[in-house]
Amino acid sequence: xxxxxxxxxxxxxxxxxxxxxxxxxxxxxxxxxxxxxxxxxxxxxxxxxxxxxxxxxxxxxxxxxxxxxxxxxxxxxxxxxxxxxxxxxxxxxxxxxxxxxxxxxxxxxxxxxxxxxxxxxxxxxxxxxxxxxxxxxxxxxxxxxxxxxxxxxxxxxxxxxxxxxxxxxxxxxxxxxxxxxxxxxxxxxxxxxxxxxxxxxxxxxxxxxxxxxxxxxxxxxxxxxxxxxxxxxxxxxxxxxxxxxxxxxxxxxxxxxxxxxxxxxxxx
Numbered sequence: 136x137x138x139x140x141x142x143x144x145x146x147x148x149x150x151x152x153x154x155x156x157x158x159x160x161x162x163x164x165x166x167x168x169x170x171x172x173x174x175x176x177x178x179x180x181x182x183x184x185x186x187x188x189x190x191x192x193x194x195x196x197x198x199x200x201x202x203x204x205x206x207x208x209x210x211x212x213x214x215x216x217x218x219x220x221x222x223x224x225x226x227x228x229x230x231x232x233x234x235x236x237x238x239x240x241x242x243x244x245x246x247x248x249x250x251x252x253x254x255x256x257x258x259x260x261x262x263x264x265x266x267x268x269x270x271x272x273x274x275x276x277x278x279x280x281x282x283x284x285x286x287x288x289x290x291x292x293x294x295x296x297x298x299x300x301x302x303x304x305x306x307x308x309x310x311x312x313x314x315x316x317x318x319x320x321x322x323x324x325x326x327x328x329x330x331x332x333x334x335x336x337x338x339x340x341x342x343x344x345x346x347x348x349x350x351x352x353x354x355x356x357x358x359x360x361x362x363x364x365x366x367x368x369x370x371x372x373x374x375x376x377x378x379x380x381x382x383x384x385x386x387x388x389x390x391x392x393x394x395x396x397x398x399x400x401x402x403x
Contacts, residue, residue, distance in 0.1 A: 137402065138400040138401065138402055139154060139156075139161060139400060139401055139402070139403060140154075140155055140398065140399070140400055141153060141154055141155075141173075141180065141398070141399055141400065141401050142155070142225055142395055142397070142398050143180060143181075143182070143395070143396050143397040143398075143399075144221040144224065144225065144393065144394060144395040144396060145217075145221065145374070145393075145394055145396065146216075146217030146218070146220045146221050146344065146346065146391055146392060146393045146394070147217060147343065147344035147372050147374040147375035147376070147377060147391055147392065148343035148344055148372075148373070148374025148375060149183055149215075149217035149218070149342050149343055149344035149345060149346070149372075149374060150181070150182045150183055150343075151182045151183060151184050151185065151186045151215075151217075151218050151221055152173045152174065152180050152181075152182040152184075152185045152186070153185075153186045153187075153188060153221065153222070153225055153395075154185060154186070154187045154188065155188045155225075155229070156187050156188060156189050156203075157188070157189065157190045157193075158190065158193065159189050159190070159193035159194075161187060161403070162187070162189075162203075164403055165185070165187065165205070165403070166209070167205075167208070167209025167210070168209065169209075169403045170184075170185050170205045170206075170207070170208075170209040171207065171208060171209050172403075173185055173401065173403065174207035180399075180401065182207060183206075183207055183336070183339045183342045183343075184204060184205055184206050184207050184212070184215060184218060184338075184339060185204070185205045185207075186202055186203070186204055186215070186218050186221065186222050187202075187203035187204075187205075188200065188202070188222065188225060188226075189201045189202075189203055191239050194239060196239030196244070197239070197244070198237045198238060198239040198244055199236070199237070200222075200226060200236075200238055200239065201238070201239035201240070202215075202218065202219055202222045202238050202239065202240050204218055204240070204241075206336070206337070206338025206339045207338065207339045207340070208338045208339065210337075210338040211241070212241070212286065212337075212338060213240065213241040213242040213285050213286055214240050214241065214242040214245075214259070214284075214285035214286055214347055215346065215347065216257060216259055216284075216285075216345070216346020216347040216348075216349065216350060216389045217344055217345070217346035217391070217393075218346070219238055219240065219245055219247060219257045219346075220247070220255040220257055220346070220389075220391060220392075220393035221393045221394075221395070222238060223236060223238065223247045223249070223255050223257070223393065224255065224393040224394070224395055225395060227249060228395065232249070233249060234248070234249065235247065235248045235249075240285075242260070242285035242286075243260065245257055245258060245259065245260070246258040250390065253392070254390050254391055254392055254393075255390070255391070255392075255393050256388050256389065256390040257346070257388070257389050257390075258386055258387070258388055259284055259285055259346075259347060259350055259386075259387045259388075259389055260284075260285065260386060260387065261385050261386060261387070262282055262283065262284050262350065262351070262354045262381075262385075262387055263282065263283040263284075264280065264281070264282055264354065264358070265281040265282065265283060266280075266281050267279070267280060267281065268280075268281050268289055268308065268309055268312045268313070269308070269309065270289050270291050270306045270307065270308050270319050271306060271307040271308075272298075272299055272300050272302075272306050272307070273300065275298065277291035277292070277293060277321075278291065279291040279308075279319070280351075280354075280355040280358070281312060281313075281317075282351040282354050282355060283351075284347040284348075284350040284351045284354070284387060285347050286318055286337070286347045286348075287313055287315065287316070287317045287318065287337070288317065288318045288319075288320060288347065288348055288351035288352075289306075289308060289313070289317050289318070289319045289320070290320045290322060290351050290352050290354075290355035291319070291320065291321055291322065292322050292323070292324075292355075292359070293321045293322065293323060294323070295323060296321060296323055296331060296332075296333050298321065299321040299333055299335075301341070302333060302334075302335045302340070302341035303340070303341060305319075305335055305340075306319045306335055315337075316337040316338070317337055318334060318335070318336050318337050318345055318347070318348050318351075319334065319335045320332045320333070320334045320345070320348045320351060320352050321333045321334075322352050322355070322356065324356075325369075325371060328356075328360075328362070328366065328367065328368045328369065329368065329369045329371075330352060330353075330356050330368060330369075330370055330371070331370070331371035331372075332348065332349065332352050332370060332371070332372060333372075333373065334348045334372075336348070343372065343373045343374030343375075344372040344373065344374040344375065344377070345372070346377065346389050346391070347389075349370040349372065349377045349379055349389065350379050350387045350389055352370055352379075353368045353370060353379035353381060353387070354381060354387070356368055357381055363381070364381045364382060364383050364384075364385055365381070365382070365383045366380070366381055367379065367380040367381075375391070375392065376391070377389060377390065377391040378390040378391065
């Protein structure tokens with residue numbers, strides 16, 4: 136039986152199992168069943184997803200490194216805003232990465248910056264605002280803005296974060312609008328350019344934070360406020376605080392912490 140190294144990390148308590156796999160040898164063994172086992176919080180290591188750290192050339196990416204992200208249910212995802220900061224922290228500590236680095240993802244190449252205050256900023260690219268939809272929890276429904284930030288999001292403003300209930304079950308949405316599923320964010324205002332959110336993530340369920348979701352929430356909030364590009368918002372999540380800037384040239388910059396908490400080996 137082969138043992139593989141792993142690292143456990145989180146960004147605002149959105150937690151991940153990192154599998155260093157520079158040559159891509161783990162790929163064939165990382166089945167959906169094994170991802171679910173690794174992410175199991177009672178019988179496994181525990182996490183909202185798995186980040187495989189692969190050299191870019193293995194994926195044909197024009198970057199030194201590629202982030203292969205899997206949700207905790209074993210499904211493949213395009214991007215993870217909190218995950219890419221944890222991915223970058225790992226490269227900082229193991230590969231002496233500094234300054235600005237480029238990371239390949241299924242949503243294209245992302246630029247990541249190590250800030251002087253210890254936080255990490257990821258450029259998640261340009262948002263797409265795709266119209267209105269409706270989401271429901273039980274017998275309650277809300278209008279939601281459909282925003283893509285690499286992943287699909289439905290952003291709904293509510294009177295109180297408790298309106299969303301436990302979020303153990305996936306909120307209802309129109310599959311014709313979101314054929315590949317959707318992350319659903321419930322949002323309240325805290326102050327000027329300051330909001331708070333809860334989220335049910337596609338493929339992972341209720342999580343303590345969602346980085347691409349925080350960006351979608353910022354876009355929806357800025358549009359509702361008439362702020363638009365050229366503004367910065369604080370987004371509170373159950374696991375901490377994120378900062379999102381929508382630049383004048385229409386890019387989303389996500390800034391927050393990234394912490395590695397444990398290393399070990401697993402037989403997958």
